[in-house]
Amino acid sequence: MFKLRPFIGGVHPPENKHLSCDKEIIPIPAPEILFFPLSQHTGAPCQPVVQKGDKVKRGTLIGTCEKLISSPIHSSVSGTVKSIENSSHPVIGRFQSIVIENDKQDLTEESISPKKNTENLSADEIIKIVRDAGIVGLGGAAFPTHVKLSPPKEKVIKTFIANGAECEPYLTCDQRLMQEMGKEIVEGIKLVRKILNSERCIIAIENNKPDAIEQIKELTRNENIEVIAIKVKYPQGGEKQLIKTVLGKEVPSGGLPMDVGVVVHNVGTLLAIYEAVNFGKPLYERAITVTGAVKNPGNYLVRIGTPVKDILDFCQVDWDNIGKIILGGPMMGISQQDIQTPIIKGTSGILVQTKDEITQDEEFSCIRCAKCIEVCPAYLLPTQIAKVVKAEKWERLSQLHIKDCIECGCCTYVCPSKIPLVQYIKLGKIKTK
């Protein structure tokens, strides 16, 4: 096989996947009260289609939006709409949310049942199913999947890449999905290939997951799907970095993967597509990794809308010794203030850090060591951007291509002066919007 040249830059933080990588995905019981923020995706937020007091079932549509770049939201339990109010949101602080009280009967929408003759569905029909099921990218960015499945006609999608890189330290849910639900994921890949009509179909997995690679290789033996093991390097799971590693192509600055004839979907998303098409199942639950300072780290199937508190109680934590709760991985995850914050579609894990683990180093002045430049996968000058932000010279930021920053955190990770570079860059982005 030809030798892959990984993307330039990146870091190798301690992986710490051993905490959870051998733990089978087990379901966490649905809690009493669930919160469904009306914005769980990139794009226009939903409007509620239920009112206070309405009865809902598992899979009932509760929020929707007619705009193209948006995605509907479904209830993950049966119960009653308690209120529609502003509540904690893992990404944007607070947002309008539908609060549902679980009646513990777990009634399910009739539309959720095994479907027949799915092989006869046309591409447009599948895309409609994906949209109606509220499927978004489960790798973290939560971009509505149906949009990525319907590229403009002039864009020929030559290659479709299934993203099983899972480059964030600690997280193992994608790995477990590949090992436990490999067959369904491969079916999902076939569905997407059919829609995109791409000649090449690749599943890329980082080589720290040999079991998953074996499993997928076994399952794709008679399929025209290439399984590519890539060398571990963060942030290889980022779409643009993955394409650079696998195909050697650079997505144009400011462009999308489709501009180089590629579409990338996370393996969890592919599973959701399979389940939506074959069982009419909307995206109301997902696999997450709960790890770090918890007594039972592992991979769990959780209902969307479950508050962090209920999950951590289930996995048992020492509440008195918790320093930080992070939704997502340690490199790009978001630290939370409120333990009632719910899991949303884009949440891939919960990482708990003890007080001792928290790094709060004093910021030194930059010694211009350029480690941040060495590791930046977007080829930017993070220290330069941070200096300009500190000097509030906002007009200079576009020359430094601040918009190309993917906020992967590599620069902050390596900075010996402990400058929170990503923080300055995020501020700069807000100021130049």
Add this chain to the structure above:
Amino acid sequence: MNKLTISISPHIKDKTSVKSIMWGVVVAISPAVVWGVLFFQAHALYLVLTCIVTAVLSEAICQKILNRPITITDGSAFLTGLLLALVLPPTFPLWAGSLGAVVSIVIGKHIFGGLGYNIFNPALLGRAFLSVSFPVLTTAWQVPVLNTAKLFSEGKFYSFFSGDTITTATPLALALSKFAVANPDIPSYMGLFIGTKGGCIGEVSALALLIGAVYLIIKKYIDWRIPFGYIGVVFTVSSLLWFSNNANPTPLFHVLSGGLLIGAFFMASDPVTSPITKKGRWIFGIGAGILTISIRTWGGYPEGVMYSILMMNAFTPLIERFTAPLQFGAKRMMKK
């Protein structure tokens, strides 16, 4: 439950810190220090200690006066003092050494705003100040006489370093004088490599410096581009000169003698005063190499490392400006 900490990602950080880098460089230079002190004896040790203490004290006083946090434990002032001593002749007066250390820290560093803001390498700036102020003192070379016979008769390592000295020019000065051909005082390559020659305290042993250099690069404390570009150019250009005229010093001689190795690995590679861009670092190293060989070959000084690096320091902002990298995906975008 206690209050949860909120911060922007990433939530894990690499352990390397400014402090660990500075002390790491001190560790890397220590073989050269040990050799220099053993070879040049007690005065060299006193000079090293004087420069370090003065540099650290100057830093503390500057920071106190300027009302800045006192950061003398970060190792940067210690390193500046140490590096200054290492590029001084072993018999250099202590008072003059401490004056150099004050200049390094006060004018070389704190006038510009402290660590990270200085334009010139502080140790070299102090050295340049001493060179122009005390031209005689900075070119007085004493070479210890190594007593091999005593080593074998007494069997003790320290008796090898007898303490007797002779006054001589540095190998580079000898080689570049017009009597270069067949000058018996030019040490052998082995002498240059091990470090039994005249010169500054820290520059004489190529072996000791190379051990440190390997450590620096393995630990990623410095960017390899600058020293490789620098030494590579000196080697290449001196090869050309040597091929054109055999009377010129050999490329190996150029690399092993004078301050090239300590300059390339420990001074030019100083991140604060060199460009932050990858391309810029190549240009910096190559530029310093061309300047060094030019000064050595056609200039009035036998040694050109110090001024080459200081000159390239001055060009750093300019180099940086013209070597900003294209962002990811920029090439494709321009083709459109």
